[in-house]
Amino acid sequence: MELRGILHGLTHQYHGKDQPVDYYLQLGEERLPLNELLGSEITISFLGEKNCIACGRKTNKTFNSGYCYPCFTKLPENDLCIVKPHECHYDQGTCRDASFGETHCMIPHYVYLAVSSDVKVGLTRKNNQLKRWVDQGAIRAIPIAEVPTRRMAGELEFHLSQFLPDKTNWRKMLKGDVREVDLLSLRDEVYAHFPDEFKAFRYREDEWIDITYPILESLDKINSLTLDKQESVGGKLIGVKAQYLIFENGVFQARKHAGYQVQVSASA
Known part of the structure; x- marks a missing residue:
């Protein structure tokens, strides 16, 4: 072939x-x-x-x-705010492409916990979470908040990164060197770190998603x-x-x- x-x-x-x-x-x-x-x-x-x-x-x-x-x-998909969503500047009128901002950023986003090398906090557009989790090599993941915009998701992620990593150790991820984690219990611990303005956006799933790789x-x-x-x-x-x-x-x-x-x- x-x-x-x-x-x-x-x-x-x-x-x-x-x-x-x-x-x-x-x-x-x-x-x-x-x-x-x-x-x-x-x-x-x-x-x-x-x-x-x-x-x-x-x-x-x-x-x-x-x-x-x-x-x-x-291109808007290469703007700095894509990797630093808490610095989104759509409301300032300086977005590289307002239509891109409306369809990709000014829409509901999840903040989530995922286990890839260790537990990390991240964000993704709603209904895009499985693609995001697989691209990161996560073996387990769960959304913990649903917010109206990418900027708000970025602000919450940035705040929670004080308590949890927001990066993946790709070598450990590929080795499968990952510790077992109860994401439901951890989610409840993380909720204690939510700022007051984000508590209304807490999102509770009954169970996490497990992902198996070939x-x-x-x-x-x-x-x-x-x-x-x-x-x-x-x-x-x-x-x-x-x-x-x-x-x-x-x-x-x-x-x-x-x-x-x-x-x-x-x-x-």
Whole structure:
């Protein structure tokens, strides 16, 4: 099997806690199903060209996982407030694209607890939570607040990050080095740290979501594979988690290489 195209990272589909997430490697408009390739030899080769995933122009360097520099500096999805939502400036009239702000930011968001490497606090658009949790490699997650806007979610997340991490240790996440956590009990402890103005937005689910990943075996040592240092990467595929392909000899972060023109070969 052989495919060529612009890499766009991994897409996935969640089927419930008792079934592993279905993963696909997105190459342009084509999707390569990865679950059925577990145990196979896969080679990803860089073809020497990078293209912006937004406008398609050729670029020597990509920014923020696949954008050319003009799109990085102009598109609203690349604004600083995306990674620092508590600094959202939509109300100041300086949003890069007001229509983007209305459809992506001025809508309900969840603040959540997730277990990936350890427990972390995060935020996501309502109805986007499963995609967010899988992209982070979370094995367990639960929403703890529903607020009207992204900025409010960012303010609550920023406040709670004083008591909980808001980052994932990707090496521990890939090793499966994760402690068992009762998220319902922890949620009640976290509620004690809610500022008064956010207490009315507390969100109570009866149970958390468990997520299982397609992994044959775990690595003892995490070695990062990159097409910036090698013309090709790959080996026997033993798992997929978050945005990583896990090979016997290391891990490949697919989204980091978005925009790269690649050839993907797979054999049993």
